[in-house]
Amino acid sequence: MCGISCIDSETTILNIALAGNPNVGKSVVFNQLTGLSQVVGNWPGKTVKKAEGTARFRNYLFHIIDLPGIYSLSAYTLEEIITREYLVEEQPDYIINIIDCNHLERNLYLTMQLLLLKIPMVISLNQYDILKKRGYEIDIEKLSELLGVPVVPSIAVHNRGIHELLEKVIALHEHQEKITFRQFEYGKEIESRLTELIYAFETNFREHKCPARFAAIKFLENDEKCIESLNLEEKEGEELLTLAAKNRNQLEGLRGEQISTIINAEVYKITNNIARKVETIEKLTRKQKWSEIVDHVTLHSLWGYFILIVVLFGTYFIVFQFGNWISGLLDTLFEQWSPGAAAVLGGVDSTLYKIVWNGLFGSLIGGVGGVLPYVLPFFIVIEILQDIGYLPRAAYLMDHFMHRIGVHGKAIIPIILGFGCNVPAVTAGSILDTERERKRSILLSTMIPCSAVTTIVLGLVARYMGIGYAFLLYLVNFAAIVVIGKIITILDASIESELIIELHDFRVPNFKVIAKQTWHRSKDFVIIAMPLIVGLGAVMQILIELNLLNPINVALSPISIFLGLPVSVGAFLFYGVFRKELNLVLLENFVVFTLGITMTEYLSPIQMMVFTVVIMLYVPCLATLVTIRKEIGRKFMFLVLFIEVVTAIVVGGMIRWLFELLRLLGILSEGTAMLITFGVFFLLIILVLVILNSWKKKAEKKQKAGKQFLELKHCTNSCADCKGGSEPPTDK
Amino acid sequence: MQNIPLTSLAKNHTAFIVNINAGMGATRRLTSLGLTPGTKITKLSSAPFQGPIQLQVRNTRLVIGWGLAAKILVSEINN
Structure with a gap:
């Protein structure tokens, strides 16, 4: 494994990154694990909070970093960029993915992306008590089997299921043969195109840190910030971009949808499938009355x-x-x-x-x-x-x-x-x-x-x-x-x-x-x-x-x-x-x-x-x-x-x-x-x-007219690709 | 069923997403939050004066600004 050194013959140091959606109790897990050893600062040159700490457990010293809460590893927010760069560049030894088990399907979306990074992972199914209260049950073993990753149910606020996470990490570390990186396939049309990109990436950038499938998906998605941060040599990088654009245009033409829609629909098909297989309703309880009323009133129009x-x-x-x-x-x-x-x-x-x-x-x-x-x-x-x-x-x-x-x-x-x-x-x-x-x-x-x-x-x-x-x-x-x-x-x-x-x-x-x-x-x-x-x-x-x-x-x-x-x-x-x-x-x-x-x-x-x-x-x-x-x-x-x-x-x-x-x-x-x-x-x-309002409206009208003109021009230029006026112009 | 923008869907009504007609960044965001075509959503409320829309999707609740919600086409499911 990378990044492991020993202070003395007894202690092993492991770097662990906590990743998960916002509001899943990630910081609570971090607090329970690290206690008073935390150092909170900012990511270099960024306005995003960075929290680090250590935990000692058995013969191990864990360096734990609490990554910002994100929904995806794409480049939409600063937090997402920071998280992705950290995971790809720094390559922590293990990821602990914290999931709010009450929103399993959505949370697994990020898990799917994390799996692509080929960093060994343990999953914490947090807020398990709320799930039970709602009358649901999750088949932990089955979920673990489907994902190929150890899964621990936890109630972080009550410090339950927290140290088990470290135990699972240690178990993985001591039995490396148990580590698997399950890959989920996206359907024939996408897979055939991904295979081509993966092959191109692997032949050109054999030594690159970034796993080929992850890179190939990012190229296909045209995630510019991510591609930029891979720092590829210009010539080979350009070739890959052209290849990705060709495949992307084919897919978009075939489905009539934007590439991110096509890929995300596939990912959600997988997570939906998994969630349906592992979630069972024990007895459906009604949402608590007071919470429903408060909810209704605080969002009421008056x-x-x-x-x-x-x-x-x-x-x-x-x-x-x-x-x-x-x-x-x-x-x-x-x-x-x-x-x-x-x-x-x-x-x-x-x-x-x-x-x-x-x-x-x-x-x-x-x-x-x-x-x-x-x-x-x-x-x-x-x-x-x-x-x-x-x-x-x-x-x-x-x-x-x-x-x-x-x-x-x-x-x-x-x-x-x-x-x-x-x-x-x-x-x-x-x-x-x-x-x-x-x-x-x-x-x-x-x-x-x-x-x-x-x-x-x-x-x-x-x-x-x-x-x-x-x-x-x-x-x-x-x-x-x-x-x-x-x-x-x-x-x-x-x-x-x-x-x-x-x-x-x-x-x-x-x-x-x-x-x-x-x-x-x-x-x-x-x-x-x-x-x-x-x-x-x-x-x-x-x-x-x-x-x-x-x-x-x-x-x-x-x-x-x-x-x-x-x-x-x-x-x-x-x-x-x-x-x-x-x-x-x-x-x-x-x-x-x-x-x-x-x-x-x-x-x-x-x-x-x-x-x-x-x-x-x-x-x-x-x-x-x-x-x-x-x-x-x-x-x-x-x-x-x-x-x-x-x-x-x-x-x-x-x-x-x-x-x-x-x-x-x-x-x-x-x-x-x-x-x-x-x-x-x-x-x-x-x-x-x-006055400012009417000014703004005028400016907007002008902008709109300009945009329509451009779209029109695009249509006449590439009439072959253009199916009707409503289709958004595809990127070249 | 006729396709309507999410903003026109009545409160507490359920619909399938047909497509999202927004820019690249916003579409990526919405689809990564689970708003992919074919997904069932329920509109829970909308704030007054063309305020944002609150909706239920994949067992989570999202709030989406009016302008963006207008770019999401849905097809209502009749009960």
């Missing part, structure tokens, strides 16, 4: 939305209640300790005290107390929603609306996260399938006001002007997101991808998984955001102490003057780039202590609105920017920065100048002018949306 709203507002309410309480406690502590610290550091007025205590320690308390108590419970609630299976339902309900801003339903998840903290919202963009969707979701979710921004809106606008105005600002923020989303769909007119997700039954939350996932999300905040918050807080304090704010104010004065704000807010706008939540506290300190006036004297109501809306929109904080650079790249980070700064200045400017205009027109009461300003603002937004 109640579903009602529940979604209650869930989201409930989440924010709980989170802010809890956050305020903890935050208050920490503030009290800080104040209680302040006199002591002042005594040690040389008095309340000493520079040392201000920098070390107010700056460094204040930032730490501010970060820990001002943000973490909001972010942490927020993620816990989101993870509970995720674990019980609610979030895909939100994607289902919101898909239509999300399409309006150029993304599909899945993007609702990073957007919901964005309300907590933008940093994990950016990392959560990885649940989307393609790079383009990820970028769009990142841009939109970083425009969502996070919990730190919300504390500013509540502490400034809601406090001095009333909750209604705060609500109005949220509407302005959402309107800006919709317009930006619309503009993207016009500028980037590539075909919008559609939502395809699996819906699972609701299940009881697993708190171990929730705790782990919450930590994984919060880690981004703690590791990336916290050090920046603390460090830069201290730097800002030094700048204030040394009276160095003026250069910043002057540099930003064109913007402040354009927005009708006092020039001295410049430094605080700048500061908000680093940390938004302390922005308001520092501004208040500055106004009250340095200027000696109250906030309402410093900022008029309209200025307050403009200042806050700019803070809401202008820059995702530095920590978010750093994360974007890490996930996508520097260029995209600057693009996001540019778009959002421009949006903030345009929106802030619109509100300010509309207000000024109304005052000039003779509307004397500030309150009335303000209300009319926002009325006109929303009318303008609607107008812009209408």
Whole structure:
């Protein structure tokens, strides 16, 4: 066997890869196997999570890698590409394929592909208890016989059937003669063509790691990404491509269907056959009543939305209640300790005290107390929603609306996260399938006001002007997101991808998984955001102490003057780039202590609105920017920065100048002018949306006409292949 | 039976898939999830305003965006 070495004469090391569909309990199996030995990171240069760990069992040391959950080894998603590349390139010693036995037929589809890789495999039939509850039974021995692979029934959440998996691996390892690679045939028409390709591959690339049949299928399917990653020599590779294209065209012509349809239909014929042979109904129990009702209501055309709203507002309410309480406690502590610290550091007025205590320690308390108590419970609630299976339902309900801003339903998840903290919202963009969707979701979710921004809106606008105005600002923020989303769909007119997700039954939350996932999300905040918050807080304090704010104010004065704000807010706008939540506290300190006036004297109501809306929109904080650079790249980070700064200045400017205009027109009461300003603002937004919509329709029409023209041309060029107008043109 | 797009199939009705008229990537995705021609599917619900379709196929539940569902042709099975 490849890749086996010994640490001492006793211990054998085996590399094991866990593979399976999403949501089959793969991570739970991984946790049970590896316990505390896990290392979680990202795949090099990718936004996909990579988890590795070790397990010791008998005289073996298992290096276990938890591959991302996938449905297929084709190249549709990043996860699929990563998994396939890992399995083909790294060649683990064994695969443990985890299957949700309640969806046997569909899960076996991936198993069929894994079998092609000729890596010895053991199958874990997970969630066996649910199968029993549903009144079904699977003939384990028969399944094992049909697949030629050991099969172990398991209930991962209860740690049952987990170590048996390692036992089976060891049994295979110690009796290599028992390892078989059963090949399932796809029907005569396909097989005869595959044989030709397999022969060509074997003669040209005798030494290649990739098993010939797997490669031949990928060539026939025209899976470009996969073929590319095989790194074949140009001449032979080209020949093989031509041969594959010839065979593909023949098959497609024969069946009148796309190649992936033809092959997948064959694979499903096999899995359907196997499932029917091994599944038996013992006694059919009805689905549990409550689960059926909850399912129906959460997806209902009216109640579903009602529940979604209650869930989201409930989440924010709980989170802010809890956050305020903890935050208050920490503030009290800080104040209680302040006199002591002042005594040690040389008095309340000493520079040392201000920098070390107010700056460094204040930032730490501010970060820990001002943000973490909001972010942490927020993620816990989101993870509970995720674990019980609610979030895909939100994607289902919101898909239509999300399409309006150029993304599909899945993007609702990073957007919901964005309300907590933008940093994990950016990392959560990885649940989307393609790079383009990820970028769009990142841009939109970083425009969502996070919990730190919300504390500013509540502490400034809601406090001095009333909750209604705060609500109005949220509407302005959402309107800006919709317009930006619309503009993207016009500028980037590539075909919008559609939502395809699996819906699972609701299940009881697993708190171990929730705790782990919450930590994984919060880690981004703690590791990336916290050090920046603390460090830069201290730097800002030094700048204030040394009276160095003026250069910043002057540099930003064109913007402040354009927005009708006092020039001295410049430094605080700048500061908000680093940390938004302390922005308001520092501004208040500055106004009250340095200027000696109250906030309402410093900022008029309209200025307050403009200042806050700019803070809401202008820059995702530095920590978010750093994360974007890490996930996508520097260029995209600057693009996001540019778009959002421009949006903030345009929106802030619109509100300010509309207000000024109304005052000039003779509307004397500030309150009335303000209300009319926002009325006109929303009318303008609607107008812009209408214009953009008609623009988009025109562009789509043009695109369609162009496409029809091309198809027509194709038809006249190759009239012999073309059967009627409806046939999709085949690739050359 | 006449072929209709999946979007026109009534709620809780069952049909056979006739063919999928989508692009290469989306077709590959749908067929690898088990939506191959000849497969029996049941439409469970659809979200309002041309929202996605929820359907049952091979004992699993899938949600598919409206635009894509419109490209799946089905033939209804009469009870």
